[in-house]
Amino acid sequence: MLVTSRSGAEYRAMFDLAPDDLTGSVLDCCAGGSSFAAETDGRILAVDPAYAMGREELAVRVRMALHEGDRMIDRNADRFEWGWYGTPGRRADMRRAAAELFLADLKGRPERYVAGALPHLPLSSGSVDLVLCSHLLFTWADRLDEHWHRRALAELVRVARREVRIFPVVVQGTGEPVGFLDALRAELRALGHNSQLRDVPYRFQRGGIQMLRIEAAGHRRR
Template sequence: MFVSSRSAAEYRAMFDLVPEDLAGSVLDCSAGGSSFTAETDGRVVAVDPAYVIGRSELAARLRAGLDEADRIIDDNADRFEWSWYGSPERRAEMRRAAAERFIADLHRRPGRYVAGALPDLPLASGSVDLVLCSHLLFTWADRFGEDWHRRALAELVRVARREVRVFPVVVSGTAEPVAFLDGLRRELDALGHRTELSRVPYRFQRGGDRMLRIGVGSPLDSAPRR
């Protein structure tokens, strides 16, 4: 699995974030080489298992993965659309800039980057207001099964005080809906959380323009969503 490096602009579009969403504390879980934490003021923490490896090795792996990711996208061009990025070159530039911002911030503020893995995060219950999870759950549903997803979602809900957002909800490289998503939503609803699938402004993987929102123990806010 790539340690990829999406920017804060991509996160804002993927998670349909407005300034009020970021007023409290935020966890970026499976943050990888994303520069969301580096670019976001306030109380943001990034968690990823890749942070156990040394900073130089992580930087080398991240930079090496950029060309490989570009190649995969070129080889599967029909699976992607470019209305949000504008062009493949713009996307590649954003990823490279984000990787360099991440690497600089990892050196400058290492305390914001915590090694940890779902489904057992090294964080206290209810310790952040909002949890964001980009391109791990559902994306890798061919690798992580239903029970892993159940435990991972329970863990994200455990550490969140207000809301969890997961993007996207389709398997990587396909527009296939994940077969067990609806069942897991019903289970969360039965536990007193509220879930919804919301369309977001981000467009890239065909069929992958929705996020899962989970209102922890309470209704979701009434802000209009696409």
């Protein structure tokens, strides 16, 4: 799996974030080489298993992912639309800038970057207000099965005091819906976690226009 570098602007669009959403503490898991934490004021924690690597090895992986990502998009141009980015060059520039911001912040504020992997995060229950999860759950449903997703969702809602947002909810490559999504939402509902599928302003992967928003049990919907 590539350690990709989405920017703060991409996160704000993918998760339809308003300033109020970011008033409490935020967990970005899986953060990879994203610059969301670097660009966002406040209490942001970034978690990813790749942070167990040394900084130099991680820098190599993050920069390599930029090239591999560009190549994958060139090979599969019909699977993407460009209305949000404008041009492939603007997307590539945004990702390169994000990668460098991430690497600089990792060096300057290493305490914000914690090694950890779903479905077992090194965080206590209800320890963050908002959890953001970009391009792991559902994206990799062709590799990570329903059982893994059930455990990963349980872990994300365990650490969230207010809500969890996951983007996108379709499989990478094909952009197909994930067959077990509804069943997992029903299980969450039975545990007291309401969820909604909500359109977001971000556009790139065809079919990937919605995030899943899950409320922590007992938290009232806005």
